[in-house]
Amino acid sequence: MNFRSEPLKLCQLIVQRDAAYACVVELGKYSLVQFKDLNHQLTTFQRTYVREVRRCAEIERSLRYLENEVLEGGATDHIPNLDISNADVTPMRDIYVLEAKLFEFERDFRQFLANEAQLKRNYNDLKQCKCVYEKVEAFFKV
Structure with a gap:
């Protein structure tokens, strides 16, 4: 059964490795492409x-x-709503920067929780x- 409104055409896209990410992003913006796994x-x-x-x-x-920790802490007002109207794809270099900042923040947060637990033990x-x-x-x- 074919539930598609338009017939499909099978095309092979050959791009350089460096340009693959940008090409897939641009194709994805139109939502008219379905990828087939050729390396199954x-x-x-x-x-x-x-x-x-x-x-x-x-x-x-x-x-x-981090979201669970914020919710457990009762600070639900500080979590912004997710903006799903903006579907821009982030470049990989920005993702690497975000990853570094996020892991640093998570490490600091875990250290904060460990320090808090130690302070509570000392206080008791x-x-x-x-x-x-x-x-x-x-x-x-x-």
Whole structure:
């Protein structure tokens, strides 16, 4: 069964590796292209752009982690709504810059959480010592 309104034509697009990203972005803006996998015999890890896909997956994981932490902290007002009307594709060099900043932010945030946990432990230890000192003082006053 063919549910398409127009007949399809199979074309082969051969572009230089450096221009492939920009070409796919421009073709994707028109939403008139369907890509066919000509390397179906390759496993996922043998694909050409597997590193870029992994990087994007790591960025997505990091964003999900930070979003969950913000939501758990009760700061839901600080998460802006997603603008889906702007479908511009970000150049890879901008994604690399974003990735570096995001991972640095995540590292700093994890360090902040570790410091907070350590401060809470120290506070509880000091509070416990204070309580012991007060009990000892009360014991010897009698």
